[in-house]
Amino acid sequence: MGRLPLTTRDLQNYKRQGRIITALTAWDALSGAWVEASGCDVALVGDSLAMVSLGYPTTLPVSLGAMVHHAQAVGRVIHRPLLVADLPFLSYQCGAEQAVAAAGRFLKETPCQAVKLEGAEPETMAVISRLVRTGIPVMGHLGLTPQSVHRLGWGRQACSASDQERLRQKALDLQQQGCFALVLEHIPSALASGLRRELNIPVIGIGAGPDCDGQILVTADLLGLTPSQPPFVKPRLQAAEMFKQELRGWCHEQRHREQTARPPREDNPPRPGY
Numbered sequence: 001m002g003r004l005p006l007t008t009r010d011l012q013n014y015k016r017q018g019r020i021i022t023a024l025t026a027w028d029a030l031s032g033a034w035v036e037a038s039g040c041d042v043a044l045v046g047d048s049l050a051m052v053s054l055g056y057p058t059t060l061p062v063s064l065g066a067m068v069h070h071a072q073a074v075g076r077v078i079h080r081p082l083l084v085a086d087l088p089f090l091s092y093q094c095g096a097e098q099a100v101a102a103a104g105r106f107l108k109e110t111p112c113q114a115v116k117l118e119g120a121e122p123e124t125m126a127v128i129s130r131l132v133r134t135g136i137p138v139m140g141h142l143g144l145t146p147q148s149v150h151r152l153g154w155g156r157q158a159c160s161a162s163d164q165e166r167l168r169q170k171a172l173d174l175q176q177q178g179c180f181a182l183v184l185e186h187i188p189s190a191l192a193s194g195l196r197r198e199l200n201i202p203v204i205g206i207g208a209g210p211d212c213d214g215q216i217l218v219t220a221d222l223l224g225l226t227p228s229q230p231p232f233v234k235p236r237l238q239a240a241e242m243f244k245q246e247l248r249g250w251c252h253e254q255r256h257r258e259q260t261a262r263p264p265r266e267d268n269p270p271r272p273g274y
């Protein structure tokens, strides 16, 4: 089935119309099909898949090749949402040439329409400017940026007045560089709310309070598939527990059936020599 996806412009129109943008992550064809069925507006192949799907303790180890592989799987089942992929750690921090090559892989080898990258340091700004001029739409990401976890930790960001002013300036710079939307993660609600008003581009919050142009969550957290969730996520069900219980039930049923259907071992000894 051909894709008739939403575009970055659609998201910007949604902001103008006051229509809330919904975004969810997907990491393979199975989760992608759930996300497609949700009717959400953006499907993000987030580098959180390093933790959700590959078992790493942080997002840092996932490679560009692995992200492309997962984006291809998700892309097979996503039709309506805007499809965005995260540029993984060290696929864009070594310069604009490297970033264009990395982002280009998502646009050429998968149906992704845009990339997301973290931060707004001067080097990152140069990279974003180059990507945008190359024709590759970029979603920014500020606040808790998991690729900097060893410097910033997992806690709430921009808690002091000076940090809030710094983040505000970075958000304006990202808009100026041409980002089409901005993810704000785990920051005070008032800061996100102010930025939603100040910026023309959509502000999509995750743990940034309700007053954003849109909300994004890691789908596995929302469904209770992950062993633990960040403090700003209230899982809508405990899927991991339900699945484990059902699988235990199935194993129990099979073992019970085996015992009644098969003769006991002593009545059916193995043939000598085997």
Ligand code: KIV
Residues within 6 Å of the ligand: 025, 044, 045, 046, 047, 048, 049, 086, 183, 185, 206, 216, 217, 218
């Ligand atoms: O990788 C990810 O899942 C993210 C979140 C903002 C949803 O970047």
